Amino acid sequence: MSPSRRNGTEETVPRVPIDRIGSRVLQDLVELIVTGEMAEGDFLPPEQALCDEFGVSRTVIRESVKRMQEKGLVVVAQGRGTQVRSYHEWNVLDPLVFDALVRHDESLGVLDEVSVVRASLEGVMASEVAHAHRADDIEQIESHLEQMRTMTSDNAAFLEADLQFHLAVMAASRNQIAGTIARSLFVRARQSSRWDGNGPVDAVRLTLEEHERVFACIEAGDHEAARVAMEEHILGSWRRRRLPDGAHHLSP
Known part of the structure; x- marks a missing residue:
């Protein structure tokens, strides 16, 4: 004292x-x-x-x-x-470094790159799950999809179920390196308000439809379609939310 x-x-x-x-x-x-x-x-x-x-x-x-x-x-x-x-x-995955990079990136190039890397990694993992998975993997992924279906009017709960869906696909792939990197990017990017960006009125519907498509491809064992569906979802979702360069938020 x-x-x-x-x-x-x-x-x-x-x-x-x-x-x-x-x-x-x-x-x-x-x-x-x-x-x-x-x-x-x-x-x-x-x-x-x-x-x-x-x-x-x-x-x-x-x-x-x-x-x-x-x-x-x-x-x-x-x-x-x-x-x-x-x-x-630099260790750009370090929370302090990543947060500073995102906050000071007026072009949103960092989050653009995050989306591209995530799409690539998660696309590969979705393909791996479609190619070889266990019944309990499918049940786990589908349980989070079902939560998304029932939580469309509760944005916070819907986003949490969305996160868990992705994490379940990563876990089911058994690809520990890709999963660790993708999980770090996903979780840390979500902590930035600039990641939320613009909120299209049909975002929930489109997001749910894209997850349904990813799951259907995985369940059918179509590994190439699962990869494409996951990549299109991640890149499409970011394009919908992305703010104009230099913007920090948009009014609803």
Whole structure:
């Protein structure tokens, strides 16, 4: 606890936990790099200068730099300082990095790329499930589809059932690498309001129809049709929701 004075009297002010301070410093430093204010090849200011700028201890700065290294944003060059790395070295699936990329991407190119990658990965996984699946896989996927059918008037519940449908297809594919990447992209993208974008009046109907088509192809064992149906659903859904470049939201 640290004391402060107000109206001539001393009162106790709780000290902010160092982890919360560190999180704020880390977020600010990530923003500087993601926005390009600090470009590839630039060096971070000296440690003491960062301490002075953020009003924190050397311990906080060192921990923040360490975490930035783990995210692939910087490299510590012995005797030279901390240098910003190329975008291609960043861990773009890291929640903090991904969130900053989406928030500062006026062209929505990041979310465009997310949709393309998701469509490709989930298309492959849907094909794998159609090609070889167990009866309990089909039952699990269909149970989430049935929830979507019954939740068309409850948007939050419908979206949750939608998510679970996709996760069930990923799990049934037994493709752990593709599933992990696609799940990370799907879950993190959904946390951005820009992912929700524009809300077409027929979005629920179209989304349900597309999921029905994916399921029908999987159940029929038509692996090529299942791949195409999943890809068309993911890309089509994003095209329907996508805001104009530079927009953050549209009024309903």
